[in-house]
Amino acid sequence: MINLIVLFFNLMKLNNCQKYESIFRIRALTTTNQNYGLALNSSIKNSNKDSCLRNDDCAFVLFKNGACGLYNENAKRFLVPSNERMIYEVCSLKISDYICVTNHVYSFKQNKCVPCPINFFSDNRYPFKCYVATNKYLNYSRTVAECAKYDLTIMRPKSLNERQIILNRFVGYLWVDSRITKVGATFLWPDGAKVYGFGINEPDNLGHFNDLVEKNVAITADYLVDVFESSSIVSLCELTDSNEYLYY
Numbered sequence: 602m603i604n605l606i607v608l609f610f611n612l613m614k615l616n617n618c619q620k621y622e623s624i625f626r627i628r629a630l631t632t633t634n635q636n637y638g639l640a641l642n643s644s645i646k647n648s649n650k651d652s653c654l655r656n657d658d659c660a661f662v663l664f665k666n667g668a669c670g671l672y673n674e675n676a677k678r679f680l681v682p683s684n685e686r687m688i689y690e691v692c693s694l695k696i697s698d699y700i701c702v703t704n705h706v707y708s709f710k711q712n713k714c715v716p717c718p719i720n721f722f723s724d725n726r727y728p729f730k731c732y733v734a735t736n737k738y739l740n741y742s743r744t745v746a747e748c749a750k751y752d753l754t755i756m757r758p759k760s761l762n763e764r765q766i767i768l769n770r771f772v773g774y775l776w777v778d779s780r781i782t783k784v785g786a787t788f789l790w791p792d793g794a795k796v797y798g799f800g801i802n803e804p805d806n807l808g809h810f811n812d813l814v815e816k817n818v819a820i821t822a823d824y825l826v827d828v829f830e831s832s833s834i835v836s837l838c839e840l841t842d843s844n845e846y847l848y849y
Contacts, residue, residue: 631683632663638676638797674761675797696762700725710842721840724770727762731840738833741817744776748838754778756837757790758820764798768823776836777825779818784811788818788827800824 661677663670699707701714706723708715717723717731724732735747748755755778758764767775779788779796788796788804796818804827807814815827819834828834 629683630663630680632672632676632679633681634676634679635670637679638672638674639670673794673797696726696728699728701728704731706731706841708842718840724766726766727760729841730756730763732756732837733840735836735838738835740833741776741780741830744836745778748836751838753838753840754791756839758798759790759794761798761823764820764823767820774819774821774826774828774832774834776834777818777820780816780830781813782816784809784813796825798823798825800826803827 661672663672701707701723704717704721704723705714706717706728721731721733723730735744737747739747744755755776757778758767779790781788784806790796803825804815806827815829817828817830818825819828
């Protein structure tokens with residue numbers, strides 16, 4: 602009976618902490634590494650219902666020690682069963698609810714499917730972005746400029762679904778939108794979120810500890826690697842009008 606009361610009390614605190622406008626599950630799990638994959642940590646008092654939905658990295662939330670931690674999908678590797686019935690809440694909507702016809706994507710601003718521009722493509726494994734290939738072998742800086750000509754960015758494949766699109770559609774390497782400027786720095790997306798999805802033993806800076814050799818990131822198959830900024834490779838430019846936070 603006491604455990605049920607504690608569970609109910611924690612659930613009430615969690616609901617006050619994050620009233621997600623999404624589909625969620627409550628599970629008896631906790632994490633063995635509270636720092637890995639942490640996208641945002643906030644107190645109950647200062648939280649609001651949109652925190653998770655505004656955060657591209659958010660895959661689930663864990664209430665623990667008086668705080669709400671928003672974690673990305675990579676943090677799931679540290680989830681373990683909890684004897685204390687810790688609250689675990691998925692804050693992702695179902696992609697299957699937003700499927701559009703060919704070369705259309707779902708716009709959260711307009712709340713409907715909208716067409717991609719001519720020569721762009723979309724993929725219903727992640728129906729929130731339009732892509733166009735540069736079809737040019739360029740270094741990183743020139744690729745950024747090429748996408749910027751059309752008010753686009755180099756692709757930012759934050760989710761497993763997006764990386765699966767690359768795996769099934771392309772071979773070789775493609776630029777992604779992240780770089781560092783000093784040895785040992787953490788690769789981040791332009792919005793400040795940490796880059797996850799690197800391959801085994803990546804990034805490795807080619808084993809250099811004193812000099813920054815590989816300051817940029819590319820994707821090959823469905824994982825990321827660090828590469829030379831001067832590398833000449835192709836890429837995709839992406840277009841979206843939404844803050845994506847969906848991973849399934």
